[in-house]
Amino acid sequence: MSADDYESTSGQARAAAGLPGPMIVLAGGVLVGAINIYLAASLLPTAVADLGGASFYAWNMTVYLVAMVVATMLTGRFLSRWGNVGAYLLGFAVFTAGSLACALSPAMAVLLAARGVQGFGAGLLSGLGFAVIRSALPPRLWTRGTALMSAMYGVGNFAGPALGGLFAQLGSWRLAFAVMAVVSAGCGALVPRVLPRVLPGVRRGVLSGGGHDRDLRPPVPVGSLLLVMAAAGAVSVAGVLAGTLAKAAGIGVAVLLMAGFVVHERGSELRVFPQATYRSGSSLKWVYLTLGLLACGVAAESFLPLFGQRLAGLAPLVAGFFAAAISLGWSLTQIGSSSVTGGRAVRRLRVLGPVLLAAGLLVQGLLQREETPLWLVAVWVPVLLVAGAGIGLAYPHLSVAAMSSTPDPEEGRRAAAGIATVTSLSIAFGTAVAGVLVNLGGGSMLDSARYVLFGLAFLCALGALTAHAANRTDPALAADRA
CATH class of the missing domain: 1.20.1250.20 (MFS general substrate transporter like domains)
Incomplete structure (x- = not known):
């Protein structure tokens, strides 16, 4: 059996056996990441009053988004290294750890670092939500599956400010992050039970008749990664700079960096x-x-x-x-x-x-x-x-x-x-x-x-x-x- 056949057969069999389980995991991963894009914005005034560090207020969104973008770029690497189940367990574990660290942060610097961890987990889960559809669902359900995944961005953008405002109103900004950690851990617990076990890249050489264990895991595209990180950082910083010219300059730098990214990708093997x-x-x-x-x-x-x-x-x-x-x-x-x-x-x-x-x-x-x-x-x-x-x-x-x-x-x-x-x-x-x-x-x-x-x-x-x-x-x- 080829790797392609294994992926298609196992995914369709699992999908036919029980669609709700895989969809809860896939949609839940995208949803927790989407909610947290705007959740912190509603909580930050209360958090700043508790922790101080008002000068770093805007960087909470910047750190989160940059980490999220970087993680989505590495989704294929994690899938090839650990397979569907392993990559999802890692994503939920990182997001849960970041959320708990946010809830326990004693200072704004720690909260910023925790938001970066949380954003990385959210980005990985968002990327996996779309990538794993190919193996978790039969092709006839891909359109509905992707509709559900993308709808989670809309639901998250609606629920994030509402939940953040509610917990801020109650004066319990730490509890909001703790609740997100519990939801993430609950979704992670479902992963081994409901997702098809597509083998990681190191085994695909055997399944496809290579004759020996060939490591087909793609190397990390460092150049592309650095360029997108810089572009994402420039865009995020532009959003918080004072003055129209400064903002325009930040966006201009981001556009140039993205142009460099395209040129690099066209001529690179990675x-x-x-x-x-x-x-x-x-x-x-x-x-x-x-x-x-x-x-x-x-x-x-x-x-x-x-x-x-x-x-x-x-x-x-x-x-x-x-x-x-x-x-x-x-x-x-x-x-x-x-x-x-x-x-x-x-x-x-x-x-x-x-x-x-x-x-x-x-x-x-x-x-x-x-x-x-x-x-x-x-x-x-x-x-x-x-x-x-x-x-x-x-x-x-x-x-x-x-x-x-x-x-x-x-x-x-x-x-x-x-x-x-x-x-x-x-x-x-x-x-x-x-x-x-x-x-x-x-x-x-x-x-x-x-x-x-x-x-x-x-x-x-x-x-x-x-x-x-x-x-x-x-x-x-x-x-x-x-």
């Missing part, structure tokens, strides 16, 4: 993304770009509470729930979108998603007013739900396109793990861009709100062009057209 990403005529690069532009729209949620409080006089807790409408629309829409089949329908949803997201943000910008009346605030919510629905329509089909971009299982897992890398990095990049746009408004919150919403709408609209390019170059959809 890559983060599959070789098909850089091949002429391949659809994978357009798929990744579309996913990234969709994820940029989520960055609006970081600033919508501010606009709701300043322009409409909403209470902080109400403004937080109002801001999560994009994520809620994203999550709910994927329930129906994931069941859509047929090449023509899939092509339309891929393009319609970015258009709908951009239109929602554009209309939301046009509806901004000083001293917004309550009836107009009520209109904001469905508009933001429609914007989030744009992500939900396209995201699962783009994710499956990435997973199915190559028949090679190792490259397929790398392509799937790249979904989490692109999503995390794009949210960080979009947040930094939105931070620059807020400053362009100067002292006018109305102008700041319009700059942010119009600017993000423009970025998301570009996703319609990249989605069209992905449709045109996707061999599966081309065959369907024929």
